[in-house]
Amino acid sequence: MQEEFDDDGEGDYERGEGVNALNLEFVRGYNKDIKDGVHNLTNGERKAIFYSAAHTGVIYDYEEGEQKLLQGHCNKITCTACSADKRLIVTADSGIDSMLVLWDSYDGIPIRTYFNPYENGICALDISQDGRYLATISDDKFQAVSIWDLQNEELDEPIITTLCGYARDDKQYLIKFNPSDAYELVCHGESQLAFLSWSEDSDEIEYYLSPIQQSSFSKKEKKNAAFTSTVFIPDSTKAVTSTEKGDLLVWDISLIVDGMSHTNEKRLTKVLELHQDETSINTLTIHGDYLVTGNEDGSVRFYDFDLKICGWFENLDLGVIKSISFADEEPKSVDHEEEAEEELKCADFIVADSNAVVCKLESRLFEELEPDQKKGEVIFTGLKSAINCIAVHPHEPILAIGGKSGFLITWNYTTKEEEYKQLKEEPCAIEYSPDGKYLMGGTADGLIRIYDPYNDMVELQAPCKTSERSDHAIKQLIVSNDSEHFATMDVNNCVCLFKRDHK
Incomplete structure (x- = not known):
């Protein structure tokens, strides 16, 4: 060598x-x-x-x-x-x-x-509409907000940083620029929200906390509902915040308050109950002339800037919507009847959900009548829970993956094809036999199951037990070279030896 x-x-x-x-x-x-x-x-x-x-x-x-x-x-x-x-x-x-x-x-x-960039890194960030500035929130115990000039190649630090003294033990996890004004931002956690303003000549970022009154909400408990997302309405002084109870909080400059002159001094002007059933609004984004919401029930809805609903995508077979992102293309019109006053115009967009499904949706789907035609195209599916165990096939380019939520996936890492199986119990350990004819699976309940990897993971025999107790999760499996014997170890370090035909 x-x-x-x-x-x-x-x-x-x-x-x-x-x-x-x-x-x-x-x-x-x-x-x-x-x-x-x-x-x-x-x-x-x-x-x-x-x-x-x-x-x-x-x-x-x-x-x-x-x-x-x-x-x-x-x-x-x-x-x-x-x-x-x-x-x-x-x-x-x-x-x-x-x-x-x-x-x-x-x-x-x-x-x-x-x-x-900080002692413990960054937990949230955003880029200004013109791509020049970056805003970040530190992941430190005492959080800070910073503004970075991305066009200044000589500067390797933020141009301005301010501690989030207003947070009051509420971890800030979202920051957004005003797309119409890069010198205005919003920052919030679950309960504390601040509007920020800064200038290139200032040493600190100014912030304003808008008071929230109980009387603004239809129910007492809604006042304490966690904030989920916030966006600015383009070319206006408004911003909107969604909550886990399905409300939309509208912020704007109040002309009633004397002496108010700064754009960051917004007030809560109204609260709209977008979801009467209190379904959480999980994420917000702006697309063209629409405010777009991604919701707990897997739906995506479009509102105009007067907050009147214009279109919706429902029954998508999706979990909680985590991301919505639109293509950089000209919006496409939905074919409406001639007498329709307005039409929904949007580019194709991507949604991702809590089950790790990434799906592409097109505006035309809004008018589809058949439910199966409205679900969009699944681009790919990730892993919906943490991986507990993996096993490599001894002769083929196949990886078996067992997850905390009970899934078992066999993935061909050459062709990228896969088969998905939802198991009865959580797999904690898996192992192929040396001849590749069966796959062993040890569960959180202390069971050992033997699957046929070539026949939809059908069980080849009754499961084996290492103990009568159900809390002895299997942590490791090994199979003998002749594929006739296998040994297990559980969380209590108990080792058991089995013969392949053991019932």
């Missing part, structure tokens, strides 16, 4: 030749719990989305089935953003040796990296 290299230890080599211990080539799944973490990069040149998976960012061309992997973070990515023109991607993580990275969305190359 040494003779292949020059005297200085360097030499020409191809990816995958073994010079690096491991080369990441493909990512299965994504960080589904990051709100607004799936971004639609589709335009006239490409059909792609961006998302993060653990420490890695992924640009996925869903038409070609190809991935560009954005690597470099030492910690799990906690938040992402995409510029309005879809050219710039920003990723950030939290923890020791945290990073803030700007990427070119076309070639996946890092444009700029900020090392250790």
Whole structure:
């Protein structure tokens, strides 16, 4: 091996030749719990989305089935953003040796990296409409808000930082620029919301906390409902905040208050009950002339800026909507009857839900009458819960994946095809037999099940037990070379030996 290299230890080599211990080539799944973490990069040149998976960012061309992997973070990515023109991607993580990275969305190359932006990294960020400024919230015990000038290549630190002294133990997890004014932002956690303003000549970010009165709500408990998302209404002084009880809080400058002159001094002007059944509004976004809501019941609804409903996408077979992102294309009209006064015009868009399903929807689906035709196109399905165990087939390019929610997936990592099976119990350990003819599964209840991987995971015999107690979860399985015997170890370090035909 040494003779292949020059005297200085360097030499020409191809990816995958073994010079690096491991080369990441493909990512299965994504960080589904990051709100607004799936971004639609589709335009006239490409059909792609961006998302993060653990420490890695992924640009996925869903038409070609190809991935560009954005690597470099030492910690799990906690938040992402995409510029309005879809050219710039920003990723950030939290923890020791945290990073803030700007990427070119076309070639996946890092444009700029900020090392250790805060002591413990970043938990939320946003890019201004013109792509010049970046706003971040630290993930420290005492949180801070910072503004970064992305066009100043000589400056490797924020141009202004202010501690979130108003938060009162309410962790701030959302920050948004006003698309019409990059010097105004909103920041909030579950209960504390502040409107922020700044200038390039100021040393601090100013903030204003708008009082919330009990009388504004139809029910007492709604006043304490958690905030879920906030956006500014373009070309106006309004902003709206959604809650977990299905309400929409409208903020605006109050002309009644004497001496009010600053745009960040907004008041709660009204509360609208968008969902009478108190279904949570989980995320908000602006698209063209619409306010778009993603909801707990898996629906997506479009409202005009007077908050009158204009269109809706329901019965999509989706979980809680976590992300909504529109393609950078001209909006398409929905074919209405001639007598219709208005028509819904929107670009194709991506939604991602709490079950890790990423789906593409088109405006034309709004007019479809058949339920099966309204559900859109599933681009891919991630993993809806944490992975408990994996096993590699001894002879074929197949990976078996067992999850905390009880799923068992067999994934061909060459063709990217997979089969999904929902099991009766949570799999804690899985292992193929050396001949590859069966798959062993140890459960959280202490059972060992033997599946036929070539026949829809049908069980080949009655399950085995290591104990009469149900709290002895199986943690490890090994199978003998002749595939006739297997051994198990449970959480209590009890080791058991079984013969394959044991009943």
